[in-house]
Amino acid sequence: MKVLVPVKRVVDYNVKVRVKADHSGVELANVKMAINPFDEIAVEEAVRLKEAARATEVVAVSCGVAACQETIRSAMAIGADRGILVSSDAELQPLAVAKILKALVERESPALVILGKQAIDDDSNQTGQMLAALLGWPQATFASKVAVLDERLRVTREIDGGLETLELPLPAVVTTDLRLNEPRYATLPNIMKAKKKPLETVAAASLGLDLAPRLTTLKVIEPVARKAGVMVADVVQLVDKLRNEAKVI
């Protein structure tokens, strides 16, 4: 079974994000970038499937600028066998990424596509679902446990108020939640080996797809700063404020 793992290059989760002065987006110049943590979990899961002899090959894919190669190398340092960069300098929204991935799925014929439920930059939470819809494949989102049973998958997913277990036929799309696994630290020998693993570049434009953005960003602003609190004299006043000012009780 071949597994395709899409990985996105995002601002490192440790970075304090700043809005650009012209409010067109967030500052990315010289900001530390890293693999999207949810996608890292997807890579880890795919590599574990391979180590358990459930998967035969793990292919990491990233869509975007040339620097996304670093993200693919990170995936390969965890254990992905090879990588594909779909290069594009243009903005790629979830639908465009889903279309690109569909084209790659048709070329690579994986039995499973596993990716993060969302990316920590725009939190869209759309790509996996759109890809499943475009492919007409079953999908299991927010996976917290994945088991491969012959031709089927059993996926436990986190839903409001508990866990839901689904069984779906392969091929399928799975999106990962935080509790699926804890990604390993890449070992130094594997970081060095990752450099020698094959990494192919495909120009997005060569795929003949309509990748134009469907959404326009009007303005990006910082969240409103928290206002200072006030001291209340007693419980009566507190209850009064909660009821009449905050209107929460």
Place this chain on the structure above:
Amino acid sequence: MTTYAAPIREMLFVMKELSGLDAISTLPGYEEATPDLVQAILDEAGKFATEVLAPINASGDRQGNRWADGEVATADGFKEAYASFCETGWNGIPAATEFGGQGLPITVSTAVLEMWNSANMAFSLCQLLTLGAVEAIAHHGSDALKNTYLPNMVSGQWTGTMNLTEPQAGSDLAAVRSRAEPRGDGSYAISGTKIFITWGEHDMAENIVHLVLARLPDAPPGVKGISLFVVPKFLVNDDGSLGARNDLVCASIEHKMGIHASATAVMAFGEKDGAIGYLVGEANRGLEYMFTMMNHARLNVGLEGVAISERAYQQALAYARERVQGRIIGDKSGDKKPILHHPDVRRMLMDMKARTEATRALAYYVAGCMDRAKAHPDEAVRKQNQSRLELLTPVVKGWCTEVAQGVTWNGIQVHGGMGFIEETGACQHMRDARITTIYEGTTAIQANDLIGRKIAREGGHAMQALIGELKATQESLAGHADGGLQKIGQSLARAITALEQATAWLLAHYDSHPQQAAAGAVPYLKLTGNVAGGWLLGRLALVAHQRMGGGDAEFHGARLVVARYFAEHVLPETAALRDAVVDGAESVLALPEGLF
């Protein structure tokens, strides 16, 4: 408590511009270390340092090690962190590939080691000692010793120690008394007491390989009668499996000022019938063997100074950004703002930052010399780099660690009263830093090495060559169109003159007035460090200025400000240090003993 984030951009900038990383990665044996691989290594190492090692730094300091019946239990989390450290292959980063290491350039392992030290100095000492022992066995041991011990030590499955010091033999190793008696089968029975053995006993690895200095029965007295032995905690069977427990025991561990999570052991060898040990290399050459790796160990301790300064700076900066206190002088808004806006807090942070960056510049520059001295195909280049490396090794060790004292001290000062409270975490850095000017040769020992072996003994040629390069950079700065760079150049000119005058005085007086020269040795070492630091920051400023038009004006602009601060606030100290060297010895030596 704050976390630690590796300053990867600063590190890479220094590695490229001062160590010469791009050229190093073309040297034979180092071809794998391409810039993109190095970036990936630093990223992953930084992640490991932040997520695994930094979180157990403060808890390890509070808890320390627990000794009971010769066994040492390490602080919570250390065993697991060490297992992860070895699994991920970090232990053997600079070690030879034939024993399972990665054979990466010293420049690369130096940056990675800085991260481990910043994140958790007590933890990283274990690797430092193991790698030192690996180096000694690799250079001087027989093939049998290498094959038996090195693979497991490089992987980290076994750790290593250095057993030099004895109660009566500290800085003066000629006084070593531990004995080694031939057992008739090629091995030796070792007996004696060793103290201050870093990571001498612990529960993180299945075996501990002690390197022990001891005397053979027929050994001549003094330094020429000391041999080096491998003495494992568990004997190793012919098939490589672990055998009987050797006759050595950790008699106790010390209660220390800092590095609490690293056990400092008193080791008792041969209390029963002698600990079985194996001679490394030839008899009576032990001290000489220790010295071959002592240079590397000294650079690594200098690096600890850089690392702990960086950690203290990050901690102080985080506090200064957060702590709101008082109105800012000259600020018309009248709003209360974080203390980072107070001019004197800024001065302290700039001081910490500039001195930290200067020490990093020197340590990485010397790491680059080490790589070229080892791997460059041209013998003349190897020699030149070896000479520079030898000259600057005592400066890296002595100066970077002395600077760390002031930086960690300021780290507390920035915090105000909170800095004096242990829970804040600023104290730990100052306590941890304190040992670095002492172990692996005190600052005075480094300074005596510098003025004696490295300058006077060879007629000052290595220093003259360095001064020539300082002047070239100084001229580029002073003649630059940019006013800020000119100012750095002018200040550097005065500092270079101070160094030249102090060096000339030393060369003229070292033989005739050895006491006077030694009285000024430490000021001379600090003078050399300050000038070298100003020179290297000046070189970085020249590069940064060229790149100001590029995409990263903020980063490069900061390098200019840092170099300028150093030129305006630190380089002027060189004149005072020169005065102390050339005209200060008399008062050091004048007071009769009884009047002290």
